[in-house]
Amino acid sequence: MRRAASTSMHNLQELVNPGPGGTMLDRIAQLEAEEARGTSVDQSERVVIVCNSLPLKMRHDPEGSEERGHSWHFEMDPDSIYAQTSVGILEKTSAEKVLWIGGLGSEVELFEQDAVAEDLRDRFSCVPVFLGAELKDKHYKGFCKGFLWPLMHYVLPMSPQSAGRYNKVNWQGYLAANKRFADKVVEHLSPDYDFVWVHDYHLMLLPTFLRKRYNTVRCGYFLHCPFPSSEIFKTFPNRDLVLRGLLNADVVGFHTFDYARHFLSCTTRLLGLNHKTERGALAIDYYGRSVSVKICPTGVDVARLQEGIMWPDSVQRRQAYRAQFEGRKVFLGVDDFDVFKGIELKLQAFELLLSQHPELADKIVMVQVCNPARGDSRELQEVQQEVFDIVERLNATYGSIDGRSSKTSDGESGKVVELINRGTTLAERIALLSVADCAVVTATRDGMNLLPYEYITCRQGPVSVDAGTADGYPLPRQSSLIMSEFVGCSSSLSGAFRVNPWNTDDVADAMYRAALLSGGEAEARHERHWKYIHEHTVGYWAASNINELKRLTDGNGNARCYGLGFGLNFRVVAMDPDFRAMDTVACAADYGKAKKRVLLIDYDGTLVQAASYDVSPDAELLSHLTALAADPRNAAVCVVSGRERKQLDNWFRNVPGIALLAEHGFWYKPPDWSGSGSKDWQMLVPAGTEETIKRWREIVEPILDQYHDATDGSLIRDKGTSMIWDYRDADPDFGQWQAKELMDHLESVLVNEQVDVFPGHNHVEIKAHGVSKATPVEMFLGENWEIHLRPESEGGTPGKVDFVMAIGDDRSDEEMFMAVDALVLNPEGAVVQKMSCPMPGKEKSKGHEHLSVYCVTVGQKPSKADFYLDDSDDVVQLVRNFTATGQSQSPST
């Protein structure tokens, strides 16, 4: 997307129209910031990546201070996943630039911060967020690592002494840090051109702060760690705010379907939101905004790894490892030395394997790299100690059997486990990965874990098969994997030995099978994995997320949005540009001018508030309806309800001239113009319908009873001509499954019956075929209108209808709106009047030059109506306005 304009004109225009949802003050602040930086609005599409740690390596280097203006040396960290995204983004999306916004690994003192910021911006397209040591400590160490990281990995802090207990001060730190990151984004954002992509559990509130500033900001979010089951997540005291934070993004990405479904289950159970699949994509409807839930596991930078295989450092190390492990199968683990990595479980399984098969002791070596831990806790120390103990025991027990043990790099002998307990460089890792016969991942939880991907790539070798022959390449393209089923990448690696890391027998068994794997099988498994991994690279992942964000937000410019809710409860309501709040005063003015009106008014949720109990009309409402029905310009005033006849009779028996529609259009009671009270209910369905209803009811009743019994909290509402299975008080997920099942069940058994089965919001409705609230629309506005509208003999206006209002709040009312639309757009035979000047109600077709049509839904939600009113109070106010207007008109004018 490009836009050409001179800067000054552009800025002026922006101030007049500050762009997608931003306030003018925001824009002024942004322009001032740009001016201070000496930049102007960049007009090319850009992806702004926001992450806790910028993809930079830094070290203190006072020597170069003078030249740089600060005492730090920086370089891009090509191993960072955030750095690796840029190639994919620039090559496979329409974005032309990437800007990174995030924290730094070390504290930069206040006096150097401006110089560092300027330098990073100029040289690396990076914008640092300086939180300060205290806030950083609360945010990262306290809340992220102390509380959130364990929670997302299913660990609840049961002990009161646990460092992982929820701490309000740290939560405040989390909140403040998210706000600071958001402020930095706002400072650098060009909302018309930028896509913001927020990363990981450190920044789950950021989309809320961002959307508060720009209602239609284009914001994606990706969670790198697991999203736990709702049973775990709901223990989080601020769960709703965090969910709302994610929902303020346009695309929320996860590595696996399991994480996505846990998130969806939380939004359903904790926020009552519905989700659906649209053309294969999952989406949540959040106040009119569609939030896409994307499942797209990340990948590795295949090209860099394939190049890395030939780096002199890798080649040299590989040669050394080959010599060291010659004649043995190398099992390799590379993990952070953290509690969830299951390193001790892996070693326990290895111990079991050797105890069952001591003959393997000189045939296999387990190399375990333990990179430094990122967290710290008592449990971690215990786990680490356990690892050291097992390694010692294993080497003592099996290391020297008959002198068959491996030789270590320093010439020591006797080890069946090589523990490398320190940080490793990529070259070192590549060397190890390329000599390993089997990679072993036994993490008990891990968002994705890219080690297997790196391993397969290194086993594939350099791009050119001829490269590196001096070093023994090409290697046979063989590999095997032992993978914990609790790790994100397990689902995409179908050729791995999948294990439950807690089941030591299972893991030991997999190790045994991997040890004996034939070359042919290792080749076949390798090929299958490689095919997937080299297609699903980190670049592919990044581009796929950004393209989804673009797809979803392309129409943003047209949406009408406004903010709702305070603080972190903030959300944006988005509406179709044609869907607007009804101007009740203008509508009443139209009403006053009209000569022949049709009013179709729903009852529950429209004239009275929606409730789970019966709400009767009060005296004021009845008197207004009486006045409307008595007005001779009102050719029809009809209460269109799903209620039963008896109930409507009870409520409206004293409103002369009102027409009643019961059970969604099965029964109709015509208006009693003379007030004699003699009108009877008429069936609006073909003769014989009652018989057919009896037949299908016999089938449906026992089935509904069965679902009612099996689904705690559900109930059956029986209206005679229709039946409803309602699960609003049942478990939402179970209710939905049962509803789907019930739909399938009913559709199969009712195939020959005259009956409609359809799903509604938390219910399934079964009703006689053809019964709908569209029927009164056809009666009053269709060919036979003369039979149904107020006759001239009762004071009715001659000619055609010039004012139509249909108003209601639920799904059944949508049928009425659609029928009005259809009749007005195709007026053949309809009674609508053609007049000469347009009116403020929706102008439906060129054929009706003067016709006011108001289809109004109650409550802001997707609807076929063109207008909305917020609630039944607004509807009653509208009715008041009508009667007041009606009274001021003399019948003869």
Ligand SMILES: O=P(O)(O)OC[C@H]1O[C@H](O[C@H]2O[C@H](CO)[C@@H](O)[C@H](O)[C@H]2O)[C@H](O)[C@@H](O)[C@@H]1O
């Ligand atoms: O310790 P943090 O700074 O909070 O970082 C947490 C971890 O982030 C990275 O791992 C996560 O993202 C990976 C890529 O999506 C995924 O493979 C992994 O499963 C996630 O945990 C980082 O690679 C880890 O070292 C950090 O511990």
